[in-house]
């Protein structure tokens with residue numbers, strides 16, 4: 389066993405403003421997770437305190453500290469937001485309690501073990517037809533349009549794919565109705581930061597509880613249906629029938645909580661990843677042309693089947709590289725379950741430790757020309773789980789990683805063969821917030837695929853994040 393020397397030095401980092409403490413620095417991090425975290429790393433090094441050296445809020449950078457943090461779940465716990473204090477005997481409390489992202493230890497291990505088969509490669513193959521059908525319907529609809537907000541369209545598509553594959557619904561109106569209910573529920577969470585959790589009509593908390601009850605009742609009915617029907621191939625059906633070696637199954641409350649978090653964790657991240665991948669391709673006409681040649685050569689205008697998805701190596705590189713450059717979860721965090729050591733500094737129990745896939749992905753010692761979009765690098769490059777981690781690493785690694793990559797490939801392959809999207813000239817392009825949403829959308833003109841690839845100049849914060857030849 390190696391003994392670590394613990395430093396008595398103050399942890400380096402930015403100063404905090406009087407009275408406001410570290411809040412202004414936190415706000416900068418939540419608003420600009422990429423540029424701010426990169427500045428912290430460049431200025432202060434691998435371990436940074438967010439305010440005046442306070443060890444309760446620190447940032448840990450680089451593959452070695454990613455490993456330290458993510459491979460020791462007993463010391464560095466996931467989740468632990470304030471929402472966990474919500475009463476567990478409400479519909480909303482149950483949704484939060486039965487949520488992989490908030491679970492730790494044996495409980496997390498057991499629940500994850502039960503959920504894993506629903507995300508096995510073979511099982512994800514069963515969701516393929518839904519991904520193709522819903523993408524095809526969106527592309528048909530685009531035929532009558534000349535301009536779209538690609539981000540809005542991708543959100544709608546991934547929302548539909550998630551609801552369809554999760555619940556196995558066939559009726560499009562029902563898919564949209566449940567999608568809207570889930571969206572309203574997510575949006576109502578934001579009010580919890582400003583308003584008291586008091587269940588009185590008219591207050592946001594009351595509204596949130598009623599929405600959670602509606603969702604709960606809808607999923608309970610579906611669960612009952614799926615228990616009867618052993619032929620369904622959706623995620624919920626797989627979870628309903630999943631069991632441990634000793635026969636243990638997921639309870640209804642657990643199933644409802646997992647269904648909700650799969651929706652929350654699955655669609656925003658994937659829609660942003662698709663938006664940025666498409667944008668990056670349009671800023672790189674040569675790569676765009678090469679990718680279309682690869683798709684033409686294998687698919688001849690058709691939707692990809694599962695087998696051909698594995699043969700499209702440039703498409704694979706494009707997906708990997710866009711997730712490297714603009715990962716939809718650029719930073720995340722863990723909480724110290726006990727006093728601990730990080731990078732030679734002692735941290736107290738309860739300390740919040742942030743880590744950054746984004747900064748790791750931009751380290752020049754790991755990635756040559758780190759700010760350039762070079763999908764071809766992935767034909768020879770091999771990186772460890774802690775050096776390339778758009779889906780995190782360790783026991784909480786994204787359970788939907790294969791699902792998301794399959795979905796991205798299906799959508800990109802179908803979209804690019806049919807249309808050439810061109811960014812509206814001079815559009816303001818700015819990835820912001822904890823999921824890198826394009827803050828001003830992604831306005832694009834729709835042109836039937838004519839292979840006249842061009843790089844159209846844009847303005848905005850994106851120039852600080854990606855070096856494009858034409859930008």
Ligand code: HEM
Nearest residue numbers: 488489653654657658661717720779780784786787788792
């Ligand atoms: C490009 C798309 C996606 C990205 C970039 C992404 C990223 C991540 C990351 C970084 C984490 C770990 C967070 C942490 O603990 O620090 C995570 C966890 C998770 N993701 Fe994803 N995700 C994506 C798509 C999906 C999809 C499609 C699903 C479901 C269908 C999903 C479900 C989950 C769940 C349930 C967890 C919690 C896992 C656990 O705690 O054991 N994600 N994701």
